[in-house]
Amino acid sequence: MLTGILSHAGWAQSDPTGKRRVTETFAITNATIFASPGQQATKGSVLFRDGVILGIGANLSLPKEAQVIPGDSLFIYPGFIDGAGMAGVTKPKDPERPKDFVSSAPPDEIAGITPWRSVSDQFSLSASQVEDLRKAGFTMAQVLPDGGMIPGKASIMVLGSSGAVNVLVENSALAANFRGSRGMYPATAVGVMAKFRDVYQNTTLALNHSKLYASNGGVSRPEVTPTQAAMAAVVQKQIPVIFTAASDLEIRRAISLQKELGFKLILTGLEYYEPVIDLIKSSGTPVLVKLEIPDDKAIKANKAENATEATKAQYERVKEAYDKALKQAAQLEKAGIPFAFSTMDTKPSDALKAVQSMVKNGLSEKAALAALTTNPAQILGISRVAGTIEKGKMANLVISNDSIFKESAQIKHVVADGYVFDYEVKKKAAKENGKSENGAVKIEGVWEYTAETPAGSNGGEITFTKEGADYSGTITLDDPSGSGKINTPIRNVSLDGKTVTFEFDVNAGGNTLVVSISGEISGNSMEGTMSVAQFGSFPVKATLVTPSQTH
Structure with missing residues (x-):
């Protein structure tokens, strides 16, 4: 894992996919629309063509050529600037x-x-x-x-x-x-x-x-x-x-x-x-x-x-x-x-x-x-x-699955200049082994993780244990010296809501590096960042493969 980090200083994600408009006319229907700040939300549709809003309301007459995007359970806001x-x-x-x-x-x-x-x-x-x-x-x-x-x-x-x-x-x-x-x-x-x-x-x-x-x-x-x-x-x-x-x-x-x-x-x-x-x-x-x-x-x-x-x-x-x-x-x-x-x-x-x-x-x-x-x-x-959703203004819209002021909000579509860009909305797991019966997040068990470094994907296992109110554990990782996998203890483990943070030390060429990991827990999954002060931050993902059987 750290071998790649030590040999490179940068990392870049691949671009999400955006869709170019297929037809000239679009209609987002039956959505909750916030046309401007402070204005009461309304249920209705937004119709636009060639990058210009043609109408907004509950009883719009949609032309045959309009490509319809169902907006049920979605929220529409003016495009951010x-x-x-x-x-x-x-x-x-x-x-x-x-x-x-x-x-x-x-x-x-x-x-x-x-x-x-x-x-x-x-x-x-x-x-x-x-x-x-x-x-x-x-x-x-x-x-x-x-x-x-x-x-x-x-x-x-x-x-x-x-x-x-x-x-x-x-x-x-x-x-x-x-x-x-x-x-x-x-x-x-x-x-x-x-x-x-x-x-x-x-x-x-x-x-x-x-x-x-x-x-x-x-x-x-x-x-x-x-x-x-x-x-x-x-x-x-x-x-x-x-x-x-x-x-x-x-x-x-x-x-x-x-x-x-x-x-x-x-x-x-x-x-x-x-x-x-x-x-x-x-x-x-x-x-x-x-x-x-x-x-x-x-x-x-x-x-x-x-x-x-x-x-x-x-x-x-x-x-x-x-x-x-x-x-x-x-x-x-x-x-x-x-x-x-x-x-x-x-x-x-x-x-x-x-x-x-x-x-x-x-x-x-x-x-x-x-x-x-x-x-x-x-x-x-x-x-x-x-700035607002009005007839005659540019078709710049943000469409989310919930109010943008809620932590659960995710952006599903963005309309910029009439072009529609679609983004993946992560669904919540129906059954989450990472939660206890009272709904609190649990991290105890073995997690398999991967870290995306400039040298590619590296990974291993993270094991969390709990004694009373305290957490401890270990992490396996690639030895920077090139001698295979090593296992090292983790410290300062903290679980705050859905966020888990911890640190561990790695010896690289005689120097001790402090590595910090912060991740958001969602069911059996964790996504976050791995930070090494000297080299920056890198994305890390983990999956709970063996939940602890203790309660």
């Missing part, structure tokens, strides 16, 4: 430094100032990350370019067929951040502020000079640089600046720049908004909240009775930070600050889980759905075509 992400985006190559390079005054491109770049040139709809995003319910996304302090302009993409033109709005916003340049100016956040101010003001002067030249004789010809030409849309308030700010200090700096210069501003990237909520509200700035869940492994490990007092105290601080992070969206709602969601630096597969966790921590379901649909549509200026 990612306010800011980088799925499918590649980073352009860094330009070579010229021979006469001066670090105190580098060319804009060398310093990471490239507002003329469009992310459309760096985006691929066929990338696996885009399919993961669509599978999570996202039908549109504003994608940001990768690069320096001003990497370029964002675009709003429709996540439909790879054979179609999927750019809805090109150059929808300017991306900016406080990332300094290495070994040259601007190298610090303060330097970035000064440089941004300089670029903005020089663009203003260049535009004024151009106007004067166009209407008056005897004026010298203006020389507008590529940077100034590309920044014109920002100065003229045609597009906003999306500032990625990772701290409350950077938030203050971005708002300070906006107040001084007057451009339109959207904020994203912060984890804790509480210290700057009043400032954000008074400035009227919309926010894109990252859809991420803090790692709670340390919290679960706190339940281990053999943990020291110092360790438990550290875990309590982690838990406090964990709870605080999940309450941020609710605090923004309470303050009346408009916000949407961003998938930046997050896994799309965790999106629904993150929303559900935020709802559990005070965010209303109405606000959560708005942050996925109507809010990003309004912030991005595309409410005319997206």
Whole structure:
């Protein structure tokens, strides 16, 4: 198992299968429809053709050519919109430094100032990350370019067929951040502020000079640089600046720049908004909240009775930070600050889980759905075509087997630009040997597992035993030295609801590696991740083959 992990640093899943529309007209019938946030759910059908919604209601007359998708027991929501992400985006190559390079005054491109770049040139709809995003319910996304302090302009993409033109709005916003340049100016956040101010003001002067030249004789010809030409849309308030700010200090700096210069501003990237909520509200700035869940492994490990007092105290601080992070969206709602969601630096597969966790921590379901649909549509200026299920709007829909705010929810279909993508919904086992008579999950017994590493599938057995309230056990795995299978004890076994976590040590080349496994139990099956701090996380699956006969 670990032999493959040690020899490779990456792993990629195969793409789920999406279906291209077979006919031009579709009807999803007899489903529970949530047309917009806060609106009462209705039972009815949604009819669409060529990517446009033709009707919604209980008594729709369906044309003969319509391909019918039975929606009984299904829930339909407006397609989710990612306010800011980088799925499918590649980073352009860094330009070579010229021979006469001066670090105190580098060319804009060398310093990471490239507002003329469009992310459309760096985006691929066929990338696996885009399919993961669509599978999570996202039908549109504003994608940001990768690069320096001003990497370029964002675009709003429709996540439909790879054979179609999927750019809805090109150059929808300017991306900016406080990332300094290495070994040259601007190298610090303060330097970035000064440089941004300089670029903005020089663009203003260049535009004024151009106007004067166009209407008056005897004026010298203006020389507008590529940077100034590309920044014109920002100065003229045609597009906003999306500032990625990772701290409350950077938030203050971005708002300070906006107040001084007057451009339109959207904020994203912060984890804790509480210290700057009043400032954000008074400035009227919309926010894109990252859809991420803090790692709670340390919290679960706190339940281990053999943990020291110092360790438990550290875990309590982690838990406090964990709870605080999940309450941020609710605090923004309470303050009346408009916000949407961003998938930046997050896994799309965790999106629904993150929303559900935020709802559990005070965010209303109405606000959560708005942050996925109507809010990003309004912030991005595309409410005319997206955000709700209405006649005349784009056919962007999410169809799930349950309310998306329930843990049992799974997405069965996604309609993006009228193209229908089908996904597997896992059925609950009728009889679950992994549960006791009172319904509590049981893990005792022998499990056969496989771990998908870069070198292929590896596996062995995990044995859980229980004495009183404590769990222990062993795991078999491939010896990194290549001498066959080894058996090693597992520790810190914790069962929290349906989640089991544990750790074990492996000696590889004289170094001790700590391996952590976290899995969700469903009947006789377990799915989760195997994490090795030095090498990342890898998917693991297990099946209960010999349940314990003790009760």
